[in-house]
Amino acid sequence: MGNMLHGEYKVPGGKLVVVDLEVEDGRIARFRLAGDFFLEPDEALEAIDRAVTGLPAESSAADIAGAVRATLPAGAVLLGFTPESVATTVRRAIGRAADWRDFEWELLHPVAVRPAMHLALDQVLLDEVGDGRRPPTLRIWEWDEPAVVIGSFQSLKNEVDADNAAKYGVDVVRRITGGGAMFMEAGSVVTYSLYAPGDLVLGMSFAESYAYLDDWVLQALRSLGIDATYQGLNDISSPLGKIGGAAQKRLAPLPGTRSGAVLHHVTMSYDMDGDKMVQVLRIGREKMSDKGTVSAAKRVDPLRKQTGLPRAAIIERMEETFVRLTGATRTDLTPEELAEAEELVRTKFSTREWLERVP
Known part of the structure; x- marks a missing residue:
């Protein structure tokens, strides 16, 4: 099991996005998204977790955001965050960005x-x-x-x-x-x-x-x-x-x-x-x-x-x-x-x- 990486990103004018993940064999593993944002339906959260898990750790922010957007159920509502802000938080976690x-x-x-x-x-x-x-x-x-x-x-x-x-x-x-x-x-x-x-x-x-x-x-x-x-x-x-x-x-x-x-x-x-x-x-x-x-x-x-x-x-x-x-x-x-x-x-x-x- 790899080392757990943690990332946070306060969306300007929006909510806090938090991710925890590991990197194993060059890929994102055991990814979990959290935060004080709003998301409907509930199952969209697990869908996002599944979409990011398995992506190459070197994936660009655009690729990560695309994977998140592609997995969202029809009619999903994201308030206070976006697929792009999830991707930013992932990149900051992997790069061990500062706050x-x-x-x-x-x-x-x-x-x-x-x-x-x-x-x-x-x-x-x-x-x-x-x-x-x-x-x-x-x-x-x-x-x-x-x-x-x-x-x-x-x-x-x-x-x-x-x-x-x-x-x-x-x-x-x-x-x-x-x-x-x-x-x-x-x-x-x-x-x-x-x-x-x-x-x-x-x-x-x-x-x-x-x-x-x-x-x-x-x-x-x-x-x-x-x-x-x-x-x-x-x-x-x-x-x-x-x-x-x-x-x-x-x-x-x-x-x-x-x-x-x-x-x-x-x-x-x-x-x-x-x-x-x-x-x-x-x-x-x-x-x-x-x-x-x-x-x-x-x-x-x-x-x-x-x-x-x-x-x-x-x-x-x-x-x-x-x-x-x-x-x-x-x-x-x-x-x-x-x-x-x-x-x-x-x-x-x-x-x-x-x-x-x-x-």
Whole structure:
């Protein structure tokens, strides 16, 4: 008999999925599914157990989900989970994935720095977590000047109206993650970065990892009365409109390790100046047409409008929620980290070469 493997996966916005299994001769054995989900009819649970038992241990998540879906009785109802979430939990069990509480998290909320410094800190802290010099960390951003932060692969001239950016004194910088441009003024957005070991999202697709890494902030927003949900790949939304968006970058594991690291950061609108934003950003007609709207400002419903709370109060609830869920300890950036980031600002993030790498 092989060693029993255990996996858990909290479906973002859904229920907890739990699996126990063994691996014998390269195949899944004695598989059992459990959780606080809802499933009808009762016999569907045993059908899922039978479908997964005997599959090759190296089966992809797509193959496992397909086997589960194929075995479900006609008319079966799954509430709070899906065949894909079962497959994710199986892959996490076999890979011995970690959970939030398996790490000693730190929470950083330093004083305001300029936009390029934030981007340099992202690279520094991601590298440190990746090579084990820093524990997993949540960092809240503060800044006191307007900026546009474009995605790593975006065209500068296609995204930013340079004349209007100069007119309004908007600093334009490029980050190391993909995704779209962010218009940021002092006090107008809530931005944070997570630096996590790759083990935390082991077995998840990219889409699942986005929602999983932001589930804590959705819990915080819901506690403030916002019906927050995850939409598409990387949007945090509510029935009143989009609230914000996420982006990621992953580091490959170092030689002799298996984890790597992931940078996951989010910007949510607190109190946007939509008129100024659409003058500085070149929001394409195609992006507007697929949303059925004529203005980027109308696509976003800021946190101030939805809560009536000061920005600091929203951040305080976010921090309280994160500490409660992860046990994080509040700490500060080290002088060495700040010095390394300053050097990266000088050599990379404030250079024309980096900003115009995609002209």
